[in-house]
Amino acid sequence: MKLNQHLKEWKQTVSYRFPQLSLPQVSGLATWSFGMVMTRSSSLTRVSHLIAKLNQEQENTVRQRLKEWYKEGLAKAKKGNKRVSLEVKDCFASLVRWIVELLPSTTQELPIALDATSIGANFTVLSINWLILTDFQATDVDISWYRFRCWIECSYRDLKSDGWQWQKTRLRQPDRAERHWLAMAVALLWMVTLGGEQEVSSNEELISDSSDSKEGILTRQISCFLNGLLTVVVRLLKGQSFSLGRLKPISFNHLSDLTFSDSS
16 A cells, blocks of 8 residues: 555654554544545545545455544454554543644643533523623623633534534444544644634735724634635645644633623
8 A cells, every 4th residue: 555645744743743642543543634634524435435546445445444443442353452442531632732832832821622511410501692790890800711612613513514524424332433533623623723824824815804893803704724624725736745734822812892781
């Protein structure tokens, strides 16, 4: 098998960022995330067909290899010490470290979404307009963190309709789905960094003043994620090599769009 040069370069990047993984685990993670970007899908069938054509392999061979990657150790066809499960929780530190290294050294905030599966057991979850009550003065608190909820909603769209089409996969086993989501996270990080870097370098083309904007706030025409996908296509057509961009966070310390009411 002759590995495609673009896939080979991406595999080297993934190997460097996840040093604790074995070679087969790195290969699977790199192949899955690469295939997702190129097919804009997390479908096993689409990704296996693409990789097979790319590396001149049999589709069934690639398909079996990709399935083996997200299976638990005991379910793998391999024998001996090769039957090892990929533990996703052990990859979290490497993934966060990767993100931190892509941020400017002056960055002091790193919002992380937490599992809210059991939040209903302790809180009353409302699907109406939200109101935050506090004893502090408006100048002493920063509730703009709550706006990251919108970012989380946008990320679901990237994982589904705009990007990896997760809703069309047929995985039912939680452990296997968890490994699949690791590959989607790596692919998502790649596209967001690549698109974000292009946005900064081509600011005049990709960000325009909105006619109804307040105080000159700039509005994106397309997301960093979609920008990243388009950048990949352009680089392929131009015969350029792929690269990983940088993350440029947007400051969240702006309260001009929030309304405060003093109840005293």
